[in-house]
Amino acid sequence: MIPHEPSSPLASKDCIKAYGDPHMSEYLKAAGTFDPRSIVDPQNRTLTAKKFFPTFNAMIPTTPSSNNPLTGTERSRLVVQKFGGTSIGKFPLQIVRDVIMPNSIEGKVVVVCSARSGTSKPEGTTERSAMLPQSSQYKVLVECLRKEHVLAVHEYIKSPAISRCLVQGIIDDCTQVLDILDSVHLIGAISPDTLDRVISAGEKLACRLMSGVLQDHGVSSEYVDLSQVAVFPTDRIIDQAFYDELSAAVGCAVRASKADVPVVTGYFGRIPGGLLCRIGRGYTDLCAALLTMALGAEELQVWKEVEGFYTADPRRVPSAKPLPSISPHEAAELTFNGSEIIHFLAMGQAVRSRIPIRVKNVMNPSGVGTLIRPESSVSAKAKVSDNWCRSFDYLHRDDSSVLDCCRARSKKGPAAMTSKHNILVVNVLSQERSLRPSFFMNIIAVLGRWELPIDLVCTSQVQMSMVIQSKTPSTTSDGVENDLCRNAELVGAIEQLRELGTVNVLPDMAVISLVGQDMRCHSGTAGRVFTVLGDNDINIEMIAQGASEISISCVVAENVVDRAMNLLHESLFAWQA
Numbered sequence: 001m002i003p004h005e006p007s008s009p010l011a012s013k014d015c016i017k018a019y020g021d022p023h024m025s026e027y028l029k030a031a032g033t034f035d036p037r038s039i040v041d042p043q044n045r046t047l048t049a050k051k052f053f054p055t056f057n058a059m060i061p062t063t064p065s066s067n068n069p070l071t072g073t074e075r076s077r078l079v080v081q082k083f084g085g086t087s088i089g090k091f092p093l094q095i096v097r098d099v100i101m102p103n104s105i106e107g108k109v110v111v112v113c114s115a116r117s118g119t120s121k122p123e124g125t126t127e128r129s130a131m132l133p134q135s136s137q138y139k140v141l142v143e144c145l146r147k148e149h150v151l152a153v154h155e156y157i158k159s160p161a162i163s164r165c166l167v168q169g170i171i172d173d174c175t176q177v178l179d180i181l182d183s184v185h186l187i188g189a190i191s192p193d194t195l196d197r198v199i200s201a202g203e204k205l206a207c208r209l210m211s212g213v214l215q216d217h218g219v220s221s222e223y224v225d226l227s228q229v230a231v232f233p234t235d236r237i238i239d240q241a242f243y244d245e246l247s248a249a250v251g252c253a254v255r256a257s258k259a260d261v262p263v264v265t266g267y268f269g270r271i272p273g274g275l276l277c278r279i280g281r282g283y284t285d286l287c288a289a290l291l292t293m294a295l296g297a298e299e300l301q302v303w304k305e306v307e308g309f310y311t312a313d314p315r316r317v318p319s320a321k322p323l324p325s326i327s328p329h330e331a332a333e334l335t336f337n338g339s340e341i342i343h344f345l346a347m348g349q350a351v352r353s354r355i356p357i358r359v360k361n362v363m364n365p366s367g368v369g370t371l372i373r374p375e376s377s378v379s380a381k382a383k384v385s386d387n388w389c390r391s392f393d394y395l396h397r398d399d400s401s402v403l404d405c406c407r408a409r410s411k412k413g414p415a416a417m418t419s420k421h422n423i424l425v426v427n428v429l430s431q432e433r434s435l436r437p438s439f440f441m442n443i444i445a446v447l448g449r450w451e452l453p454i455d456l457v458c459t460s461q462v463q464m465s466m467v468i469q470s471k472t473p474s475t476t477s478d479g480v481e482n483d484l485c486r487n488a489e490l491v492g493a494i495e496q497l498r499e500l501g502t503v504n505v506l507p508d509m510a511v512i513s514l515v516g517q518d519m520r521c522h523s524g525t526a527g528r529v530f531t532v533l534g535d536n537d538i539n540i541e542m543i544a545q546g547a548s549e550i551s552i553s554c555v556v557a558e559n560v561v562d563r564a565m566n567l568l569h570e571s572l573f574a575w576q577a
Contacts, residue, residue: 078109081111153170211263226250229269250290280343282344286345308322312569326371326373327375329550337551419512429504515550520550529554
């Protein structure tokens with residue numbers, strides 16, 4: 001751990017000692033007086049917390065909590081905070097001063113970091129790292145990453161000792177990446193595990209930087225590298241037992257840290273098939289969720305550059321409003337259907353483990369954000385029947401709270417809507433005009449062999465329509481061929497599907513999904529979607545409802561998706577006003 005160097009009374013060794021000691025009677029006695037909303041220095045100086053933490057008053061209760069270290073009791077509150085790459089790239093000082101430090105006063109904070117980005121994800125460390133194995137200029141690219149992070153160290157950290165240690169760590173990480181890439185270019189091939197190790201270097205650099213900034217501000221922090229934690233056999237099945245074992249492993253590694261604020265890499269090691277291939281770019285979210293499970297944390301805080309979940313994407317629907325709370329199943333549906341707030345696998349673990357998740361804005365730490373609340377016993381009871389809102393005989397007659405809740409919610413519709421883009425609709429028409437049970441099975445088998453996930457599906461006796469998200473958008477008039485040329489998996493799948501029937505591909509489409517648990521209690525939502533879009537000459541290519549009855553999705557042309565979303569928002573979300 002890099003030693004602390006005090007640069008202010010707040011960061012003095014005595015103050016750090018008092019802050020970290022669960023038994024503070026000596027320091028409080030020396031100070032003479034104690035204000036629970038202040039930080040007390042043993043040299044009879046009271047430092048107003050608001051001076052150092054602008055958002056302090058908005059983030060702690062007026063009445064001191066029994067878990068607050070300033071009251072003299074042991075700190076038992078634990079939260080996991082996950083920060084995205086663009087936030088770390090643009091606001092590292094604000095994150096430390098306005099988010100992490102105020103929360104660390106009440107208890108222990110575990111920080112999980114993504115790789116630093118610039119103004120957008122395509123300019124980020126992860127995207128550029130993914131290009132390294134294919135680039136002949138990989139040495140130049142690695143040197144650029146090294147210089148960027150060294151410059152960030154000199155910009156954000158004042159302590160020479162901390163800066164020297166960080167710069168050496170950055171050089172070591174970049175040297176390791178260069179050694180790996182030298183071997184890759186010599187052999188001419190790269191495995192999924194090796195690609196994961198190359199890309200994970202960005203997270204290591206970001207975590208080193210954030211831990212250093214925390215230490216530079218007098219916080220007991222430690223960089224925790226999880227890259228060697230997960231070591232599973234190549235034939236291991238990725239099921240819930242796998243995630244449970246992984247959660248225990250990462251939790252054990254973080255518990256070993258004695259620092260008040262461990263800063264943890266989102267990359268947690270080798271998994272069967274490769275982390276990027278099996279989990280995807282959102283594995284940092286999954287790591288944060290697994291840590292929250294393992295440590296028994298009070299909540300998982302996901303810090304973004306938005307206020308949380310909205311009724312729609314405010315970039316596409318200006319009238320969209322923030323949602324103060326949603327259910328975990330609504331959040332999971334929104335995540336799967338296009339919202340990029342949280343990775344869908346992380347959301348799935350949160351739903352299963354009843355983890356409260358709070359999504360907040362790093363640019364507005366005192367804002368409400370969105371709370372993804374664990375399911376209550378009432379909602380769990382209500383889910384026993386698919387049609388519980390209509391079948392009152394199922395419920396106990398004396399359970400008036402459930403009945404009143406059902407009647408009140410039936411006046412509402414969806415909670416939010418989202419959209420997916422770069423969509424292809426693949427229609428397969430059987431050449432036989434009679435029902436053949438193996439027709440659908442063979443189609444699914446073909447797509448499974450080519451590892452093409454299906455977002456939506458509609459069937460008749462002789463036709464199957466599927467929604468598949470394309471890797472690249474179509475940009476030419478012959479959009480189908482353009483997509484096929486860039487997506488080898490799609491080319492192979494369509495060639496095999498043509499053996500089963502006539503294949504028709506519709507490019508340049510988008511999926512609009514309406515999500516809300518209240519839709520179980522609200523009839524006519526699909527009819528209103530047809531009416532609103534039909535009255536405005538917007539054609540629906542396909543419509544489907546999830547088995548859970550909390551989502552309805554429709555496919556429209558990409559060039560009308562924004563207009564369709566604004567029309568639907570105006571019609572279906574009036575109750576949110």
